[in-house]
Amino acid sequence: xxxxxxxxxxxxxxxxxxxxxxxxxxxxxxxxxxxxxxxxxxxxxxxxxxxxxxxxxxxxxxxxxxxxxxxxxxxxxxxxxxxxxxxxxxxxxxxxxxxxxxxxxxxxxxxxxxxxxxxxxxxxxxxxxxxxxxxxxxxxxxxxxxxxxxxxxxxxxxxxxxxxxxxxxxxxxxxxxxxxxxxxxxxxxxxxxxxxxxxxxxxxxxxxxxxxxxxxxxxxxxxxxxxxxxxxxxx
Amino acid sequence: xxxxxxxxxxxxxxxxxxxxxxxxxxxxxxxxxxxxxxxxxxxxxxxxxxxxxxxxxxxxxxxxxxxxxxxxxxxxxxxxxxxxxxxxxxxxxxxxxxxxxxxxxxxxxxxxxxxxxxxxxxxxxxxxxxxxxxxxxxxxxxxxxxxxxxxxxxxxxxxxxxxxxxxxxxxxxxxxxxxxxxxxxxxxxxxxxxxxxxxxxxxxxxxxxxxxxxxxxxxxxxxxxxxxxxxxxxxxxxxxxxxxxxxxxxxxxxxx
Ligand SMILES: Nc1ncnc2c1ncn2[C@@H]1O[C@H](COP(=O)(O)OP(=O)(O)O)[C@@H](O)[C@H]1O
Ligand SMILES: [Mg+2]
Numbered sequence: 101x102x103x104x105x106x107x108x109x110x111x112x113x114x115x116x117x118x119x120x121x122x123x124x125x126x127x128x129x130x131x132x133x134x135x136x137x138x139x140x141x142x143x144x145x146x147x148x149x150x151x152x153x154x155x156x157x158x159x160x161x162x163x164x165x166x167x168x169x170x171x172x173x174x175x176x177x178x179x180x181x182x183x184x185x186x187x188x189x190x191x192x193x194x195x196x197x198x199x200x201x202x203x204x205x206x207x208x209x210x211x212x213x214x215x216x217x218x219x220x221x222x223x224x225x226x227x228x229x230x231x232x233x234x235x236x237x238x239x240x241x242x243x244x245x246x247x248x249x250x251x252x253x254x255x256x257x258x259x260x261x262x263x264x265x266x267x268x269x270x271x272x273x274x275x276x277x278x279x280x281x282x283x284x285x286x287x288x289x290x291x292x293x294x295x296x297x298x299x300x301x302x303x304x305x306x307x308x309x310x311x312x313x314x315x316x317x318x319x320x321x322x323x324x325x326x327x328x329x330x331x332x333x334x335x
Numbered sequence: 336x337x338x339x340x341x342x343x344x345x346x347x348x349x350x351x352x353x354x355x356x357x358x359x360x361x362x363x364x365x366x367x368x369x370x371x372x373x374x375x376x377x378x379x380x381x382x383x384x385x386x387x388x389x390x391x392x393x394x395x396x397x398x399x400x401x402x403x404x405x406x407x408x409x410x411x412x413x414x415x416x417x418x419x420x421x422x423x424x425x426x427x428x429x430x431x432x433x434x435x436x437x438x439x440x441x442x443x444x445x446x447x448x449x450x451x452x453x454x455x456x457x458x459x460x461x462x463x464x465x466x467x468x469x470x471x472x473x474x475x476x477x478x479x480x481x482x483x484x485x486x487x488x489x490x491x492x493x494x495x496x497x498x499x500x501x502x503x504x505x506x507x508x509x510x511x512x513x514x515x516x517x518x519x520x521x522x523x524x525x526x527x528x529x530x531x532x533x534x535x536x537x538x539x540x541x542x543x544x545x546x547x548x549x550x551x552x553x554x555x556x557x558x559x560x561x562x563x564x565x566x567x568x569x570x571x572x573x574x575x576x577x578x579x580x581x582x583x584x585x586x587x588x589x590x591x
Contacts, residue, residue, distance in 0.1 A: 229428035232388050236428075237442035237494060238418035247445060251432045329432045329474040 106296045107303060110287070114303055117286035118311075120200065124272040124282065127204050129265055132211025133219075139212060140219035141245075154216070161213030166206065167274050173206040174199065174278040203275035207268065214264055222257035223249070255326040262319035266312050273308075283307055339364040339399060339529045340498050345384055346393040347377075354380050355391065356553040362498070362531065362546075367524045369540040369561070370533045372550035373576055378533040379425075381550070382500045385531070386420045387413045399497040418446060421491035422500045425507050427483040429475035435462065435486045436471040442494050461489045465519050481512030485519050492523060499523070501532040535580055541565055549573045 139154045161169075178194035185192030226249055234244030276285035284304055291300035340362040347355040354377045362368055370378050384391040384405070385398070390413075391405035398419040403412045429438050436458055443454040462471055465485040475483050484504055491499050504520060505513045517539050524530060524543045534540060540547055540561055547564040549557045549572075557570045568574050 227428075227431075229424060229426055230430065233422075233424065233428035233430065235388060235417060236386060236420070236422035236424075237490065238414060238446040239442075240414060243445050247441070248430050248432065255432070329434075330476060 102302075103294075103296050103299050106290075106294070106299050110290045110296075110300065110303060113286055113290055114283060114307060117281060117283045118307065120280065121269065121272050121282040121311075124200060124204055124207060124275060124280070125265070125269045128207035128211050128268060128272075131204075132208040133215045133261070135208070135212035136215030137219050139216035140223055143216070143220055144223050158213045158216055161209060162217075166210055166271055167277060169206040169210060170203060170274055170278050173202040173209075177202060177205065199279045200275065203272070203278055203280050207271065207275075210271070211264070211268060215261065218257050218260045218264065219253065222253040222260075225256050226252045251326070255323075255330065258319065258323045258326055262316065262323070265319070266315060269311055269315065270308060338362060338397070339366070340385070340531070341397040341402075342381075342385065342394065343397075344394040345381065345391045345396070345405070347380055347384055347389060347391045354553050355384065357394075358550075358553070358555055360548070360555070362529060364529055365527045366545045367530045367532065367543050368546045368548060369544040370531065370548045370550060371535070371537075371540065371564075371576065372556075376551045377553040378550055379502050382422070382502050382531065382533060385498075385500060386417050386422055388422075418494075419497045420500060421494050421496040421498075423484070423487050423491050423502065423504050425503045427475070427480070427487045427507075429483055429486055429490070431475055434472050434474055435467060435478070438475070438486055439490050439493050442490065447494070458489075458493060461493050462486070464522075465489045466515075479512060480508045481515045484508065484516045488516075488519055488523060492528075496528075498529040498531060501530065501534070503533050503535070505534065505536060537565060537577070537581060549576065551576070 139158065142154050143151050145151075178197070181192055181194050230248055230252065231244055234248050239247070272282055273284035275282055276288070279285075281289070287300040287304040288297075291297045338361045340360065342358055342360040345355050345358040346353070358377075358381055360368075370381070372378050380389060383389040385396055387396075387403070387408070390408065394405050396403050396405065396416065398416055401415060401419060403416050429435070430441060433441060436455065439458040439462060440449075440451070440454040443449040443458065444451060449457075459468070459471060462468055465488060467482060467485055467489065470478060470482060470486075475486070478486070488504070501520065505516050508516060513536070517536060520530075520532070521539075521543050532540075532544075544561045546558060547561045548555055549564060549568070549570070551572055557564060557568060557573050564573065565577065568577060
């Protein structure tokens with residue numbers, strides 16, 4: 101039977117774990133997407149060498165399971181930092197760095213790679229005539245990008261970014277494996293003593309569903325704001 | 336100042352394709368030059384080399400005594416040259432994410448550093464002149480092609496350029512909308528601004544052109560006053576072209 105007492109008692113702890121999930125999702129999205137946009141612009145403008153490095157990075161990232169990325173960040177990064185410290189003659193203590201930082205680093209890299217592809221196709225979807233019109237009135241390239249090209253590319257990218265973000269929120273559950281007490285880890289921990297796994301997973305599912313629902317709504321709102329110029333009605 | 340626009344020995348290739356083969360052109364202040372020529376003869380490319388949307392491989396471009404060498408030009412030279420010119424595009428190319436009013440204001444605010452309120456005032460005035468006073472707050476996607484093109488003309492005019500480049504401004508329009516745009520361009524021509532217009536509208540050319548240039552195969556074949564070129568062209572290629580576009584049926588029969 102379902103243990104409703106357990107469910108009720110677990111609610112506060114599970115809700116208490118939401119902030120750490122959101123912290124990972126938002127920091128990974130904000131930093132990762134800025135990097136992704138940078139990568140997209142570099143590749144679109146075919147900046148020599150950097151552009152090729154970005155291409156390799158993206159293709160590598162897309163091939164790696166995110167859990168492996170998390171393990172690499174969690175186990176390999178501290179060693180790398182320690183060795184770097186030794187090489188410059190300092191002993192850097194990495195043990196005080198919370199696990200969530202490594203999880204965020206892994207998620208940032210993942211988001212950078214995937215969002216760069218979204219931004220790249222969105223930038224290509226903006227009509228080339230738009231850039232030419234900017235030049236024809238005397239704008240510089242950066243003025244054109246900031247004022248005309250990026251706002252249009254954003255409107256095109258938003259639905260896909262929304263999907264990417266929902267995937268990211270769920271993806272943060274993998275941080276459990278490197279010891280971050282986010283929603284899934286907390287549910288497991290609560291379930292353990294009396295083996296209330298079914299109840300714990302029902303609750304976990306419910307929380308992710310609610311989060312997805314809310315974020316989906318938010319993205320729709322933002323999309324509509326960005327898309328208002330794409331009205332089809334003719335005057 | 337000798338000439339408002341001066342093109343010297345313009346050459347342009349795309350890959351192995353030699354498109355412009357040494358074009359020279361001198362245009363005085365206030366002249367309205369109409370460029371005619373068959374599709375693919377390099378008319379668009381020539382206009383685009385003037386504002387460096389395509390940089391020519393050889394030659395030089397001068398606008399209002401500011402000369403840029405096409406072979407070695409700096410970014411800042413190109414920007415300065417572009418700020419002396421404006422362009423009206425075949426597909427309007429209005430900024431899709433901006434309203435009509437914002438489209439017109441954009442160059443003033445971003446490039447000429449006008450205060451927003453000043454820019455808005457003059458932009459509304461110019462939009463009223465092209466008959467779009469009621470459409471200021473619409474987005475381009477909400478307007479007809481003719482309205483969009485008139486907004487495109489307003490966007491070019493507001494910058495007070497030394498020369499406006501028109502690339503087939505009416506050829507993407509439904510036939511019933513061509514007239515309103517041509518009338519707007521005529522009104523612009525009467526203000527005495529220097530213009531270069533690529534078009535296939537012969538009647539329009541007769542009326543507004545101070546000079547007609549016929550291009551084919553990347554060179555200027557013949558140029559002169561509209562009554563010379565449009566009525567009694569000397570070159571067989573010009574004669575043939577005019578016959579074809581003034582009487583398309585005859586051309587079809589001839590090739591059939
Ligand atoms: N960006 C480009 N890349 C390659 N070829 C081009 C490009 N732009 C124009 N061309 C070629 O140059 C020739 C002249 O084009 P264009 O100047 O548009 O002619 P027109 O405007 O007289 O019809 C055409 O054969 C066209 O295919
Ligand atoms: Mg053309």
